[in-house]
Amino acid sequence: MSTPLLSQGTPPVVRKKISDPLPVRILLIGLTLLFFIGFVFLPLGLVFAQAFQKGWDFYLEAIREPYTIEAVKLTLTTVAIVVPLNAFFGVTAAWAITKFSFPGKAALKTLLDLPFAVSPVIAGLIFVLLLGSRTPFGSWLGEQGIKIIFSTPGIIIATLFVTFPFVARELIPLMEAQGRDEEEAALTLGAKGWQIFGKITLPNIRWGLLYGMILCSARAIGEFGAVSVVSGHIRGQTNTIPLHVEILYSEYNFTASFAVASLLVFLALTTVIVKAVMENRFQKNSSQH
Amino acid sequence: MGIELQNITKKFTDYTALDNISLNIASGELIALLGPSGCGKTTLLRIIAGLESADSGKIILEGKDTTNLPPREKNVGFVFQHYALFRRLNVYENVAFGLKVLPRSKRPSKSEIKDRVEHLLKLVQMEWALKRYPSQLSGGQRQRVALARALAVNPRVLLLDEPFSALDAKVRQELRRWLRKLHDEIHVTSIFVTHDQEEALELADRIVVINKGKIEQQGTPQEVYDHPANAFVYNFLGNVNVFHGRVHEGMVTLGGHSVDAPDELKNSAEKTSQTFVRPHEIGISKIRSEGNDLEGTIREIRLLGGQIGLNIECEGFDQPIDAEIPRELYLNLQLKKGDRVFVTFNKVKVFACDYEI
Ligand SMILES: Nc1ncnc2c1ncn2[C@@H]1O[C@H](COP(=O)(O)OP(=O)(O)OP(=O)(O)O)[C@@H](O)[C@H]1O
Ligand SMILES: [Mg+2]
Numbered sequence: 004m005s006t007p008l009l010s011q012g013t014p015p016v017v018r019k020k021i022s023d024p025l026p027v028r029i030l031l032i033g034l035t036l037l038f039f040i041g042f043v044f045l046p047l048g049l050v051f052a053q054a055f056q057k058g059w060d061f062y063l064e065a066i067r068e069p070y071t072i073e074a075v076k077l078t079l080t081t082v083a084i085v086v087p088l089n090a091f092f093g094v095t096a097a098w099a100i101t102k103f104s105f106p107g108k109a110a111l112k113t114l115l116d117l118p119f120a121v122s123p124v125i126a127g128l129i130f131v132l133l134l135g136s137r138t139p140f141g142s143w144l145g146e147q148g149i150k151i152i153f154s155t156p157g158i159i160i161a162t163l164f165v166t167f168p169f170v171a172r173e174l175i176p177l178m179e180a181q182g183r184d185e186e187e188a189a190l191t192l193g194a195k196g197w198q199i200f201g202k203i204t205l206p207n208i209r210w211g212l213l214y215g216m217i218l219c220s221a222r223a224i225g226e227f228g229a230v231s232v233v234s235g236h237i238r239g240q241t242n243t244i245p246l247h248v249e250i251l252y253s254e255y256n257f258t259a260s261f262a263v264a265s266l267l268v269f270l271a272l273t274t275v276i277v278k279a280v281m282e283n284r285f286q287k288n289s290s291q292h
Numbered sequence: 293m294g295i296e297l298q299n300i301t302k303k304f305t306d307y308t309a310l311d312n313i314s315l316n317i318a319s320g321e322l323i324a325l326l327g328p329s330g331c332g333k334t335t336l337l338r339i340i341a342g343l344e345s346a347d348s349g350k351i352i353l354e355g356k357d358t359t360n361l362p363p364r365e366k367n368v369g370f371v372f373q374h375y376a377l378f379r380r381l382n383v384y385e386n387v388a389f390g391l392k393v394l395p396r397s398k399r400p401s402k403s404e405i406k407d408r409v410e411h412l413l414k415l416v417q418m419e420w421a422l423k424r425y426p427s428q429l430s431g432g433q434r435q436r437v438a439l440a441r442a443l444a445v446n447p448r449v450l451l452l453d454e455p456f457s458a459l460d461a462k463v464r465q466e467l468r469r470w471l472r473k474l475h476d477e478i479h480v481t482s483i484f485v486t487h488d489q490e491e492a493l494e495l496a497d498r499i500v501v502i503n504k505g506k507i508e509q510q511g512t513p514q515e516v517y518d519h520p521a522n523a524f525v526y527n528f529l530g531n532v533n534v535f536h537g538r539v540h541e542g543m544v545t546l547g548g549h550s551v552d553a554p555d556e557l558k559n560s561a562e563k564t565s566q567t568f569v570r571p572h573e574i575g576i577s578k579i580r581s582e583g584n585d586l587e588g589t590i591r592e593i594r595l596l597g598g599q600i601g602l603n604i605e606c607e608g609f610d611q612p613i614d615a616e617i618p619r620e621l622y623l624n625l626q627l628k629k630g631d632r633v634f635v636t637f638n639k640v641k642v643f644a645c646d647y648e649i
Contacts, residue, residue: 184376188438190363191341191370192390192445202389206380 050268053261065262073239074247075266077155081243082223085162090216093170098204100171101178102186112175118167127161127232134160153235158243161229166219173215174208181207214281221274225267244270293355294319294481295340295449300349302335302505309335310346311505317498319354320479322472324486324496328528332505333485334373337451340483341368354448354481369447369480373454375434377426383437384422387412390445412440415474432456432463439471443478450482456491464488468495489529493517501525523643526568533574533613535567544642551640568641574615575636576602578625586635588613593622593629602627606635 022028055062065071099105100112118126134141134151144151151157185207189199205212227245234241236250244267251260295317302310309332317323325333338344340351342363351359358366378386387409391400400408413419416436426434435455442450455471456464472495475482486492492499493513500510501524509521520526527534535546543550544565551567580587588606595601600622602615613635627633 184372184374185378187343187363188370188372188376188378188441189389189393190343191366191368192393192441193364193367194389194393195364198393202393203378203380 047268050261050264053257054265056261057258061258062262062265065259066266068259070239070242071247071263074242074244074263077158077241078224078243078245080155081159081162082220084159085166085223086216086220088163089166089219090170090212092167093174093215093219094208094212096171097174097178097208100175102183115168115171115175118165123165123226123228124232126164127229130157130161130164130229130233152233153237154241157233158230158241161233162223162226165226165229166222169219169222170212170215173211173218177208177211178204210281210284214278217274217278217281221271221278224270224274293317293352294321295483296350296352297336297340298350298352300336300339300346300351302332302339302344302346309505310339313349313502313505313507315500315507315510317481317483319481321497322475322482322484322495323498323500324484324492325500325502326486326489326492326528327502329487331502333487333502334453336502337370337453337483337485340449341370341451342366343370367445367448369442369445369450371435371438371442371450371452371455373457375426375431375438377434377438377441379426381425382422383413383418383424383426383429384409386426386437387440387444389441408444409440412443413437415443415478416440417470431459432467435459435467443480447480450480452482452484454485454487457486457488464491471495493529501528503528520641523566523568526641526643531571531614531616533569533571535569535609535611537565537567539563539565539642546637546640551637551642563644566643568643569613569637570639571601571614571616572599573637573639574613574617575638576604576615576617576621576625576627577634577636578631580634586637588633588635590627590629590631590633593627600627602633604633604635 023031054065096111096115100108131152132138134144134157136142136145136150136152141152149156151160185203186199189203194202225245226243227249230243231246231249234243234246236242236246238247238250242250244263248260248264248267251257251263293316295315297313297315300310300313301308313336325336327333335344339346340353342358342361346359349359350357353366353368378389381389388405391405391408394400399405410419410422413422416439418433418436418440421429421433421437426437429437439452439455452471456467459467468491471484484492484495486495493516496513498510499513499516501508501516503524509516509525511519516525517529520529526532537544537546543552544567545551546567586606586608588604590602591605591612592603593600594603596616598619599616600619602617604613604615606613615635625633
């Protein structure tokens with residue numbers, strides 16, 4: 004008698020879990036953990052250990068020191084200016100690239116990555132060569148009483164350059180996937196350009212936009228190379244937090260240096276946490292539609 | 293006149309998507325634009341709506357030349373192939389969109405908007421779904437909301453781009469009938485794009501068949517179906533047997549028999565031709581009688597809903613013939629695979645062979 008394949012009497016097929024053998028798994032997980040401990044947890048722990056080496060009072064004093072406060076202010080100012088501007092540029096660039104076709108579009112899309120590809124030091128040097136007081140344009144600006152290099156505008160411009168791609172990178176794939184359908188529907192319903200942007204496009208990209216802005220903030224806070232070249236390291240005036248950490252360190256003021264560095268770690272952790280929360284929302288939101 | 297298209301031509305780089313299209317549609321008419329995939333249907337609708345510009349030609353809507361108007365001023369309702377509902381807005385907001393973006397001077401009051409949206413949603417039988425988001429609706433429901441959204445702004449004309457193509461056959465048929473009924477109520481001049489001939493035949497006041505950017509034929513469904521203008525239309529409107537043959541002395545030979553060739557072929561010398569016979573225009577019997585001495589063997593029997601499909605191999609034909617007969621006849625004749633039967637062609641149409649399909 005032949006048994007039909009799908010008769011009820013046959014025992015259920017036991018599916019063997021498809022995965023790597025146990026030793027391989029243990030090895031891979033172990034290596035990852037080791038790497039994490041060695042390169043992330045340990046150094047971060049050391050930062051705090053050093054920062055609190057001389058106790059709470061010293062820590063607070065190092066942070067309350069006027070130059071430190073100026074550095075924090077400068078960094079936050081930079082972020083406050085750079086992030087909205089780059090959000091605007093990023094949306095514009097992503098909009099142009101995804102919704103229109105024009106000659107040079109592919110080249111523009113490739114060039115968007117340039118700030119990531121170029122070493123930050125070179126990015127800084129470009130602006131020194133372009134706007135420094137020895138260049139014609141820079142000296143003309145100087146005559147007008149505008150100083151860019153070795154002052155706050157230079158820092159902002161260098162940071163703008165370095166963090167430019169974040170928002171656009173985030174938005175382009177998103178907007179490409181969404182296509183132009185909804186915008187065209189809105190157009191046939193009589194909406195004007197700004198109404199379409201405000202009511203349709205922006206709500207559709209808001210999570211991606213916020214996500215890009217967070218990445219942009221994180222980088223703007225931490226940027227060292229490009230800012231270092233254009234800043235001139237004037238204490239209390241053109242020192243951002245990372246630069247201030249560097250200076251304190253090179254003066255062998257280790258504890259103060261690490262105390263200020265711990266501020267950066269806090270800021271970084273905050274952005275990472277916000278990013279994780281957003282990622283969660285973002286995924287939920289895009290899988291829903 | 294509802295819609296007047298004059299000599300519309302559109303090229304994409306070197307590809308001619310629309311080739312000198314002229315078409316008149318009366319006010320309140322519902323016409324079906326029927327053609328195979330890639331023949332330019334969507335392109336034509338997009339040009340009428342202003343989402344794409346024609347290289348040449350004129351578009352006149354309700355007597356007004358709208359050729360160069362931007363889409364927002366055309367006042368055309370567009371129902372897209374893939375719904376294109378606003379995913380972040382709920383059903384109510386979707387339908388209200390066109391009213392809410394009106395300039396303040398023309399914008400109805402909040403309560404008027406509410407009344408209108410509710411009225412439209414009732415019309416499309418979606419009033420229960422006000423608060424839902426597009427992702428929470430089925431395809432058919434989404435398409436009905438899209439239709440309500442397009443109607444909200446009182447469009448001069450309504451353009452529907454294969455609105456039901458993504459739905460299953462049953463839902464499609466239901467929506468088709470429902471749309472026809474709706475159109476009888478609201479009478480807005482409409483173009484309905486489809487590549488489904490059944491849909492076009494059932495729904496439209498008039499059918500326009502296009503192929504490769506050109507209009508092949510237009511007329512009522514009856515006219516187009518009964519008197520196809522050429523081989524393409526014949527072939528496109530339903531299943532058909534195609535036999536290739538030669539015209540000789542005004543006659544076309546068909547498996548050892550001769551059929552009268554059409555006039556335009558008669559006078560020419562020998563020429564290749566195509567002969568068309570629809571499966572349901574073939575008679576089957578078990579007894580030889582005059583005029584049906586074509587003999588064949590049943591190779592296959594298929595159940596096609598109410599009809600029975602027969603695949604018959606006939607002597608003198610290089611390909612088997614598809615026939616469709618009523619179920620009753622099939623039962624009466626007690627047909628089986630391998631039976632010998634006699635075949636009559638009740639209606640034959642011959643075209644010159646200048647077509648590849
Ligand atoms: N933006 C474009 N650029 C280049 N070619 C295009 C463009 N849009 C359409 N075409 C071409 O024009 C032709 C007509 O396209 P269209 O979308 O109008 O076809 P359709 O009849 O709507 O087909 P379907 O039934 O598949 O939707 C196609 O061959 C297509 O490849
Ligand atoms: Mg199409």
